[in-house]
Amino acid sequence: MTADAQDREDVQFWFDPLCPWAWITSRWMHEVEKVRPVRTEWKIMSLAYLNLVQHEGKGLNEEYLERMARAWGPVRICAAAAADAGPGILGPLYTAIGTRFHNQGRREDPAVLTEALQEAGLPEWLVDAAETDEFDEAIKKSHHEAFDQVGLDVGTPVLRIRGKALFGPVITPAPKGEAAGELWDGLVLVSKADGFFELKRSRDRAPSFE
Secondary structure, rough: OOOOOOOOOOEEEOOOOOHHHHHHHHHHHHHHHHHHOOOEEEOOOOOHHHHHHHOOOOOOHHHHHHHHHHHHHHHHHHHHHHHOOOOOHHHHHHHHHHHHHOOOOOOOOOOHHHHHHOOOOHHHHHHHHHOOOOOOOHHHHHHHHHHHHHOOOOOOEEEOOEEEEEOOOOOOOOOOOHHHHHHHHHHHHHHHHOOOOOOOOOOOOOOOOO
């Protein structure tokens, strides 16, 4: 089966740039778009908001709390970019940030966000948004669009397929080609079932960005 350029189905995908699992799933969605008539609409959520505000930091150790405090920066820049250039910029900007954070292992490199803005054709001054709360309401609005549906006992990625929001799939590495399409077909199938909530098993490997 090949994807027709016309009559594509819009699917919403919520991400936080910091999450390696969401990154892998996002690369799978790029593969799905090649073999199924699907178009991904990229949307932001915030792990910092989810963990520090909605969950009030409960059950998190000091290291993770510090990581979440730093997590505001990248998603704020994404929100600022969407306000400046429109929501269509989120896909290219996410790719630029995620490639550096995850594939290149540069999550602690302060140059990453400026480089990503440059690659996405955005003004470098947007990097200053990382240090302000100017765009936090926009982040929360997008976040709630997903999590008011899917619930607070999950994280990212969240996909909305035909109006139904689901957490996942969490997978590594990202399937490619027809294997990506087959996983998509299965996800669409289970999402149709009224009252479907969860399929899960324990993770037994680290994220692979191949």
